[in-house]
Amino acid sequence: MAHGIAILGAGIFAKEAHLPALAALGSAAPPLKAVYSRSERSAHDLAAAAAKTLGLSEPPAIFHDGDTGSNLDALLKRSDISAVIVALPITTQPSIVLQALAAGKHVLSEKPVAPDVKQGLDLIQTYNQTYKPKGLIWRVAENFEAEPGYRKVGEIIRSGKIGKVSFFKAVVVNYIDKDSKWYKTPWRTVPDYQGGFLLDGGVHTIAALRVMLPHALTHLSGFATLVKDYLKPHDTIHTIVKAGPDIQGTAELTWAHPTQSRPVADGFVITGTDGWISVNQITKPGDKAPTLRILIKSVHKPAEEGKPQEEKEEVVDVLSSGIAAEQESFFAALEGKDDGLGLGDPLAALGDVAFIQAALNSDGALVDLTKLLKDGQ
Structure with a gap:
């Protein structure tokens, strides 16, 4: 793929699930260009873990809150990043999903799709009306669905x-x-x-x-x-x-x-x-x-x-191998390939x-x- 990805969120699941899945996919996954966390320390930890797990010659770029030159807005402005994996706290994710979509990025966001049904319906409506018509892909990463x-x-x-x-x-x-x-x-x-x-x-x-x-x-x-x-x-x-x-x-x-x-x-x-x-x-x-x-x-x-x-x-x-399967399906969709599995449908995840x-x-x-x-x- 011509463009890379970023991981937003530096918690346990990003390190212990998403990074190993990317490693398992190997060349089938786009390169990890950047990571973001609210704190600089956790962003550094995730970048170091990424370099080790993925066998990178140098860690991905680090972005965090507190510095306008290296915050989330700065990451989303990078032209070499076409998609993001969002693994942030449940109540934080909906606004970050919309922020990434507004920046023209494809999104794979962790389950649950939203904290409650009402917020989930609002989020899905906004995506369907504003961002889906632009060709942007948003999927929910529900690994049990992909198992x-x-x-x-x-x-x-x-x-x-x-x-x-x-x-x-x-x-x-x-x-x-x-x-x-x-x-x-x-x-x-x-x-x-x-x-x-x-x-x-x-x-x-x-x-x-x-x-x-x-x-x-x-x-x-x-x-x-x-x-x-x-x-x-x-x-x-x-x-x-x-x-x-x-x-x-x-x-x-x-x-x-x-x-x-x-x-x-x-x-x-x-x-x-x-x-x-x-x-x-x-x-x-x-x-x-x-x-x-x-x-x-x-x-x-x-x-x-x-x-x-x-x-x-x-x-x-x-x-x-559900996490690798959901990632692989998402990355294929970015290239216009439909595997027919129907993974990541936000409305199904809201169910x-x-x-x-x-x-x-x-x-x-x-x-x-x-x-x-x-x-x-």
């Missing part, structure tokens, strides 16, 4: 291997203490957005369901609770969910588990008329990334009089936010997700 493992599950279900989907469950169990590197991030310690970790991390689970299930999530009823006071405003939700015309399921998410050890439970189970699929993350010795293990149980021969039903079992392991917002506010009442996504309330 080859979850997309594989969707393909298996659409093939009819487990018949017509009847019901599903999603279970997320996380342990966060005050020593966690994620908790120590200042904007997570005192979140100024709904849901805390539930919004920040919970949208991943909903994105995975979005990719795997044959129909969109339409309604939910649930309750939100706070188990650990330092994880305010909420750390746990339990929901009953409807998808499409006749699929029902449950989604349980917590970041307040009492111990690092977890009970034995499948992450996802999707059940059909002719079988079921479970999806779990495992770590294999020697692998640098986790693996999604897909277990498929399907009816091989129906039960006959005097004979039991015969089942067929298949196991498919898919190495996690994930709508689910979390509805679960936080339901208090047992039925919430129409389609209406919420349309009206913002």
